Amino acid sequence: xxxxxxxxxxxxxxxxxxxxxxxxxxxxxxxxxxxxxxxxxxxxxxxxxxxxxxxxxxxxxxxxxxxxxxxxxxxxxxxxxxxxxxxxxxxxxxxxxxxxxxxxxxxxxxxxxxxxxxxxxxxx
Numbered sequence: 001x002x003x004x005x006x007x008x009x010x011x012x013x014x015x016x017x018x019x020x021x022x023x024x025x026x027x028x029x030x031x032x033x034x035x036x037x038x039x040x041x042x043x044x045x046x047x048x049x050x051x052x053x054x055x056x057x058x059x060x061x062x063x064x065x066x067x068x069x070x071x072x073x074x075x076x077x078x079x080x081x082x083x084x085x086x087x088x089x090x091x092x093x094x095x096x097x098x099x100x101x102x103x104x105x106x107x108x109x110x111x112x113x114x115x116x117x118x119x120x121x122x123x124x
Contacts, residue, residue, distance in 0.1 A: 039095055046099030050106065053077060057110045066121055071114040078107035 053074060060069055081103045088096030 042095030046095050050099045050103040053106050053110060057106060060113050060117060064117055066114050066117045069114055071111045074107040074110040078104055
């Protein structure tokens with residue numbers, strides 16, 4: 001368990017260091033010859049990864065139960081999506097900002113619903 005916590009902290013530190021470095025990010029972003037195409041690809045990719053967590057939330061809302069659900073995945077994803085949002089703001093990338101803001105709401109709702117329905121499950 002301690003190794004997993006260490007790995008999580010190490011990965012978080014690396015991502016934060018790279019995501020908050022505007023010089024590193026801006027050099028990579030401006031290398032493309034077609035920024036509109038790159039933005040379209042970013043919007044499509046962001047859509048898929050943002051709504052990948054939606055089925056878990058919908059099942060939990062339909063069943064009004066937490067059976068088979070684990071909030072850790074949504075919490076971890078929400079943490080990293082927050083870093084992606086900071087990264088998107090740093091490099092001024094609309095697709096990264098837009099989709100990660102939505103994903104944070106979805107994952108936050110999943111975690112909140114898990115704890116809400118968890119209390120209901122305990123009362124039953």
